[in-house]
Amino acid sequence: MDIKTLCLGVLCLHDASGYEIRRVFEQAFSHFHGAGYGSIYPALDKLTAEGLVSCELQHQDKRPDRKLFKVTPAGREHFRQALTQALPGEKIRSDFLVQMFFAHLMGTHELADALDRFEQELEGKRIYLRSLIERKDLTPGMRFGVEYGLATVSAKLDVIRRRRGALLENHLDAGKVDFDAPL
Amino acid sequence: MDIKTLCLGVLCLHDASGYEIRRVFEQAFSHFHGAGYGSIYPALDKLTAEGLVSCELQHQDKRPDRKLFKVTPAGREHFRQALTQALPGEKIRSDFLVQMFFAHLMGTHELADALDRFEQELEGKRIYLRSLIERKDLTPGMRFGVEYGLATVSAKLDVIRRRRGALLENHLDAGKVDFDAPL
DNA sequence: GCTTGCATGTAACCGGTTACATGATTGT
DNA sequence: ACAATCATGTAACCGGTTACATGCAAGC
Numbered sequence A, B: 001m002d003i004k005t006l007c008l009g010v011l012c013l014h015d016a017s018g019y020e021i022r023r024v025f026e027q028a029f030s031h032f033h034g035a036g037y038g039s040i041y042p043a044l045d046k047l048t049a050e051g052l053v054s055c056e057l058q059h060q061d062k063r064p065d066r067k068l069f070k071v072t073p074a075g076r077e078h079f080r081q082a083l084t085q086a087l088p089g090e091k092i093r094s095d096f097l098v099q100m101f102f103a104h105l106m107g108t109h110e111l112a113d114a115l116d117r118f119e120q121e122l123e124g125k126r127i128y129l130r131s132l133i134e135r136k137d138l139t140p141g142m143r144f145g146v147e148y149g150l151a152t153v154s155a156k157l158d159v160i161r162r163r164r165g166a167l168l169e170n171h172l173d174a175g176k177v178d179f180d181a182p183l
Numbered sequence C: 001g002c003t004t005g006c007a008t009g010t011a012a013c014c015g016g017t018t019a020c021a022t023g024a025t026t027g028t
Numbered sequence D: 001a002c003a004a005t006c007a008t009g010t011a012a013c014c015g016g017t018t019a020c021a022t023g024c025a026a027g028c
Helices: A003-013 A018-029 A037-049 A073-085 A095-101 A108-134 A140-170 B003-013 B018-029 B037-049 B073-085 B095-101 B108-134 B140-170
Strands: A053-058 A066-071 A090-094 B053-058 B066-071 B090-094
Touching: A003 A018, A003 A037, A003 A066, A003 A073, A003 B095, A018 A037, A018 A066, A018 B095, A037 A053, A037 A066, A066 A073, A090 A095, A090 B095, A095 A108, A095 B003, A095 B018, A095 B090, A095 B140, A108 A140, A140 B095, A140 B140, B003 B018, B003 B037, B003 B066, B003 B073, B018 B037, B018 B066, B037 B053, B037 B066, B066 B073, B090 B095, B095 B108, B108 B140
Parallel strands: none
Antiparallel strands: A053 A066, A090 B090, B053 B066
């Protein structure tokens, strides 16, 4: 699902400027998708050109002008299509797990450091997701997403905390891995 | 961590051809990183040009010729550096969670379908990771990675199975989400 | 005076995916 | 006969990240 489609989705929730869309990405999506201005503004241009959103310039006192985008009926329908036709999947790119995979090539101190840092990062996410789940204005789907994120983060923290000691003690045992054996 | 570095890492485990490296990606990494030939072969060319790996042509009877790549001492050191200096993080891009987030815009049937498909995909991953964990030749770090993956997948499956019914019953309650409220 | 927040953009770059091209051998 | 496995590559394309550029208002 590309950023263009995601912007369209956010605009199906309510009208917004590019700046606001970014905030929604940050606040509501950040645990499963990221996006910066460099992809959002061009995406909005394309959506406008395709007639899926309309754009109206707003003057504001004591604040910079802003462009308010609204979904057109065609845009709403387009998003529904894209949403239902997408195949539900997840792409993960974990530098943390790369480090664990090659842990026997790291020093014990550096390994401990990587584990600590990542644990802290996860802890931050967990706190954030716990605060999100308190909100009363989430749709059932959004709440589901937050619970899913929370369960995932908790499971990860649990493994890290339970296995950390043992890993640090024997990570240098390289063994011989046979990748020719049928996995 | 880019594919070039990851190839170098695999070659730190044992000498291999591009084709074999791809198999390692598939069999050992696939749950946290992906790569196809289109990125591996160019990466190996660059590594060779930089003197981080050496390349030797092998003739084989009854099989196509292959290029056997080996890490040089410089390459091994380069990988150790990259590994320890990388900051441990994870990037997730979940079309599944996008669908859940906008579940109120989907039909009940399509939503059920998305949940079922994704559940099946996770179940496949779980079975695969369980078979991996049986292996006796994994390093402690690799075993840690598999356990981490298994715990994560199990937690996800658990949420899906526990919340599926309730979500399908009331996903159409759109409510009014206020993204201006401080999250 | 400095930082933070609001607000919009662009251009270069990069890394990776997809699709295509080739070809022998082995197993069903 | 047909599909799968081994084996290497290229070229086009695409989507996203990074860094830069600008500017005003409010609060510390």
